[in-house]
């Protein structure tokens with residue numbers, strides 16, 4: 001590591017609030033599936049800024065679209081209409097089949113909006129303030145109070161209690177556990193279609209269908225958090241599309257803007273018409289012209305580059321190569337995931353393996369202490385998979 005890089009890291013540790021144990025690298029720029037640090041070292045990136053940079057870095061068409069919007073106008077206000085927001089909403093409705101869109105600046109804010117919409121929907125039905133939400137154990141929905149309140153990891157919540165309250169936690173893929181927690185006050189069930197931070201657990205088809213049917217029967221709203229698993233990552237634009245079911249509310253962020261900080265929650269018409277009204281919810285930045293120009297271009301490029309076809313062609317190969325590692329090493333227990341959202345489960349902590357990989361020019365990340373997560377740019381090739389496996393295999397031989 002150069003002296004210059006050391007100095008930046010020291011300064012960062014003095015100036016930035018220490019809420020992350022950061023890897024010892026200062027990144028400078030990216031190109032395609034590669035990142036470069038300020039010393040010029042190249043890294044193959046299998047994290048994409050945590051499932052964000054789906055299109056790969058430094059995509060010229062994407063960059064040009066943003067530059068063009070910057071030269072027009074970056075921000076106005078939600079009190080006025082703007083063309084990029086209309087374009088982005090139309091395209092997002094088309095790929096999701098949802099009916100109404102509210103743009104936010106982040107994933108957590110999308111979750112906040114979804115929870116508010118669900119509570120308002122229930123409030124309009126019976127005028128009461130005692131409605132409950134069912135969330136999943138091991139879930140992750142973000143760091144704001146509302147999103148944290150439905151995050152099924154006590155470690156994240158403990159110091160910040162009390163949460164918003166009236167939240168119950170059930171077990172993912174255990175319908176009995178849902179039934180045990182449902183009552184007349186339940187207004188929403190929220191889950192990630194594929195749990196990300198909690199360890200890459202896909203919801204099972206049978207479970208999702210039963211939850212959907214229960215929600216229909218009792219007029220409970222099903223909120224699916226697609227912030228990490230959405231936007232093509234599992235081989236479907238949104239992971240629930242595989243199962244022939246549809247949420248009442250869906251949250252989206254991460255790859256939605258491919259680097260520009262944006263999110264959205266989308267509602268079906270029933271909830272759209274019977275929940276948040278003028279004055280109930282708002283945001284200064286959310287859906288501003290720059291953010292929406294990004295979303296609009298991302299959705300165009302997904303189609304133009306057949307991103308989902310690429311996921312479906314590369315993902316089985318990634319699965320096969322990861323399974324070879326499961327067979328080869330006793331300390332790897334299993335692989336699980338969907339599409340280009342995969343986890344290798346170890347019987348030991350993985351932190352040292354990730355550091356080794358970084359030394360050898362491969363960026364990986366964990367999901368929990370014992371799981372290596374693979375969420376690469378969606379434009380990766382089989383060749384990139386081979387390059388990644390070669391480096392990872394070399395690291396595993398050393399442990």
Ligand SMILES: *Cc1c(COP(=O)(O)O)cnc(C)c1O
Pocket residue numbers: 106107108109111140141142143192196197225226227228229253254
């Ligand atoms: C990352 C993530 C969030 C939070 O998004 P932020 O943009 O970090 O607020 C919420 N839900 C899921 C499933 C996520 O992966």
